[in-house]
Amino acid sequence: MAKQSKQVTDKRKQSAFKLIAFALPFLFILLLELILRITGYGHDLSLFIPDEEHPGSLVMNRYVSERYFTDGVNATTGNAESFKVRKAPHTIRLFVLGESTTIGYPYMHNGSFHRWLTYRLTQMYPDWNFEIINLSLTAVNSYTVLDMAKELPDYEPDGILVYSGHNEYYGALGVGSTSNLGNSAPFIRTLIALKHYRVVQLIFNTMRGLSGKGKTDISQTLMERMAADQHIHYGSEKFKNGVSQFKMNINEMCRLFSARKIPVFISNLVSNEKDLSPLSSDAREADASAKSYYDKGTAAYLISDTIVAKRLFINAAAHDLLRFRAPEQMNQIIRDAALRYAGIYLVDTRKVFENHSHGHILGNETILEHVHPNLQGYALMSEAFFSALKTRHILPVGPQFDMSLHQLQDEMPLTATDSLFGAYSVAELKRAWPFHETAIKQPVPNTLEGEIAMAMIKQHLPWNDAMDRLMNYYEQTRDQKAALKVAEAVVLEYPQDAAFYAAAGKLSAQQSNLKKAINYFNRAFVLEPSMDLARALFALEIKSRHPEKADRYINYALTITPDNPALVKAREVVRRLIQLEQAGKAAPADRILSKQLNDTYAALQAN
Known part of the structure; x- marks a missing residue:
């Protein structure tokens, strides 16, 4: 018995030692x-973190891109667009996923299509709040889109807007990029998940240091730093891997949202067809080379044979060895996904661009270089998404005001500095690899707006400081129209700050734009109610002959000073006006009633 007992004890000890030996590495980790x-x-690589400036709100984590880049130097940052943890009533919340085009390069800020869309919707629906949160990053691809998408259902989205595909080869984790980690999707997705742990971040950083690659050459453009394999032949194994990778990730994303009944609006892709020579062509392919297709396409275009020219230009892009433009297979994958999954809708941006291009062939009319739209292009992209959202009834029923595309382009608060910053940025890009356009000279600014734009590029002047300098200049020169553009631009950038809405409202009122003034003052009032805002809104609503809306601000004022005799009298007059307006609708031809209305409004405005 004693011997058996000792054997049992020994076995237990052995098991304990094995368990400890097994657990020790994990305990150490x-x-x-x-x-x-x-x-x-x-x-911390969480997608969202608390917004310190706005309690109760979240904002995109500036470090989230480190999940996807193997070299932290190349990791890019996105927008910091705040949104409420709990979605408020009368709020439409849309998340935007994509790459550099989706974030609005080279204009950034208000040049992006989602800001065009935001401005249009806030003007059309003044009683609604629109949270359009752009999560796009430069130099990423569908792995990033899918990874972020997995987290979004928990944040009450009313829809997801997607524009992605051009970076499938050279974006982070792309098959031809310097951040490539192989072709195994489960392996790559596992590594992305493990990157949340600091131990794994340490391992990646240590491996990078021991790899012998040395420091990243930041004098190169990000395009050059990310492109490892610069000769990916059409139809090659690597080419097919890029297409397969995109198909797998896009379909997985669509399956996810379709199962959760969250509508997705996914756009097809646009790129420069006729005004961009192939970035790299294989002379050995002769008649099947990118340059051969492009030259033949140019010849067809010059004799106005646009149907043949378009086909040849598309073939030229497909055979371009340097794959910064998505091949047509990507658009087919997008079309198929929209047909396959319920609640996934195709946004036909390409058709809208073609309708604004000579011969329906995409070129410099809408695109700056290879893939990034100009301001006209971003406006058209916003139009494509707007139409899709309206068709699928995502937007509120019956806008209070309509805004056409033409009106949007006329009123969109993009300053001359924003436009020039984009032009200067593209000029610098085209002088570098892979364009090497030696004829592109550095623009010389000859206006204050140009000087500020150049300072943003050369001196890294922050955008908000640039807007401050512009506003001071326009105030000194008494250019109220330009000042309002700046104020509205700042509102788009900081939609949770009441002071910026109030400033835009004041400038709108000074220009007798009652609709905008009421919209901006009201949005400020919702964020931070005050007597000053109530007084301004009361006066504007009376001037606009909306006594029922003016009554709201009288009631607010009376909650602050309930015994104010002037306010009590004003409320009586307003309610009399409401009665007279109702009577006037019943008897529109009654001149006596009409005179009473006019006299009452005049008396109230005089006070």
Whole structure:
């Protein structure tokens, strides 16, 4: 018995030792993870973090891109667009996923299609709040889109807007990029998930240091730093891997949202067809080379044979060895996904661009270089998404005001500095690899707006500081129209700050634009109610002959000073006006009633 008992004890000890031996590496990793977090090593890679400037709101984490880049130097940052943790009533929330085009390069800020869309919707629906949160990053691809998409259902989206596909080869984790980690999707997705741990971040950083590659040459453009394989032949294994990767990730994203009944609006892709020579062509392919197709397409275009020219230009892009433009297979994948999954809708941006291009062939009319739209292009892209949202009844029923595309292009608050910043940025890009356009000279600014734009590029002047300088200049020169553009631009950038709405409202009122003034003052009032705002809105609503809306601000004022005799009298007059307006609708031809209305309005405005 004693011997058997000793054997049992020995076995238990052996099992315990094995368990400890097995657990020790994990305990060590756990301890190291805790030490790294305590000492502040690495970054929290959550998609959203609390917005410190706006309690109760979230904002995109500036470090989230480190999930996808193997070299932190190349990791890009996106917008910081705040939204409420709890979606408020009368709010439409849309998330935007994509790459550099989707974020609005080279204009950034208000040049992006989602800002055009935001401005249009806030003007059309003054009683609604629109949270259009752009999560796009430069130099990423469908792996990033899918990874972010998995987290979005928890944040009450009313829809997802997607424009992605051009970076499938050279974006982070692309098959031809310097951030490539192979072709195994499960392996790549696992690594993305593990990147949340500081231990894994340490391993990646250590491997990078031991790889012998040395420091990243930041004198190169990001395009050059990301492109590892610069000769990917059409139909090659690597070409097919890029297409397969895109198909797998896009379909997985669509399946996810379709199952959760969250509508997705996914756009097909546009790129420069006729005004961009192939970036790299294989002379050995002779008649089947990118340059051969392009030259023949140019010849057909010059004799106005646009149907043949378009086909040849598309073939030229497909055979371009340097794959910064998505091949047509990507658009087919997008079309198929929209047909396959319920609640996934195709946004035909390409058709809208073609309708604004000579011969329906995409070129410099809408695109700056290879893939990024100009301001006309971004406006058209917003039009394509707007039409899709309206068709699928995502927008509120019955806009209070209509706004055409032409009116949007006329009123969109893009300053001359924003436009020039984009032009200067593209000029610099085209002088570098892979364009090497030696004829492109550095623009010389001859206006204050140009000087500020150049300072944004050369001196890294922050955008908000640039807007401050512009506003000061326009105030000094008494250019109220230009000042309003700046104020509205700042509102789009900082939609949770009441002071910016109030400033835009004041400038609108000074220009007798009652509709805009009421819209901006009201949005400020919703964020931060005050007597000053109530007084301004009361006066504007009376001037606009909306006594029922003016009554709201009288009631607010009376909650602050309930015994104010002037306010009590004003409320009586307003309610009399409401009665007279109702009577006037019943008897529109009654001149006596009409005179009473006019006299009452005049008396109220005089006070």
